[in-house]
Amino acid sequence: MPTLLNGIHLSNQIQLLVCESGQTCSANICELTRNIAKHRIDLAWWTELQLPRHIRQAQRDAGWCWVDLRGELQHSFGRNGYGWCACTEDGDCQGAILYQVGGVSSFDESLPTVFCHRLATAPRNREGLVPQERYRGVGKGLIALAALHSYRAGLAGRVTVETYDDPDVREWYKRLGFRQTPKDSDGIVDFELVPEAANSLLANLLV
Secondary structure, three states: OOOOHHHOOOOOEEEEEEOOOOOEEEEEEEEOOHHHHHHHHHOOOOOOOOOOHHHHHOOHHHHOOHHHHHHHHHHHHHHHEEEEEEEOOOOOEEEEEEEEEEEEOOOOOOOEEEEEEEEEEOHHHOEOOEOOOOEEOHHHHHHHHHHHHHHHOOOOOOEEEEEOOOHHHHHHHHHHOEEEEEEEEOOEEEEEEOHHHHHHHHHHHEO
């Protein structure tokens, strides 16, 4: 893991559950480079499963182009935009996150936050999409990474995300300790990880 601005260091691994064996393993946190975004996500995630079109189209992120998303983040936020991915020993990318350090809290506009623009796990790791997920804990680990960055950047662990009208997604964020904020725009509701919940998440999920 490279040293970030102001000497901030992040964890270089997260712990995952190997679903087949029930054992745990470590995934390396790597910078989401253009090469990884193209070859290990855009050209890999949705092609390897050969899912029926209607099932794939039901997944909100199926049309995302991570190469473009990564470029847009860097263009918009420069050195305050970060992209990371979780890669296992076989070289596969199990999930990725894009976030901006220095967003505005949806609870209190006077407080800065880490704003998560995109988060996704590889389709192979999604319950209900495959007979058995390969790994669990990818999304949690990447959110914990964002919370750690927030904490070490002096933002108290706050992380803010936009959620669409999907009860399962919103419930997932709530289980991590996120709280629904008053901000609601056309069904897109902000959820925010508050400092006390961030501390709990960091204690349990990062190596």
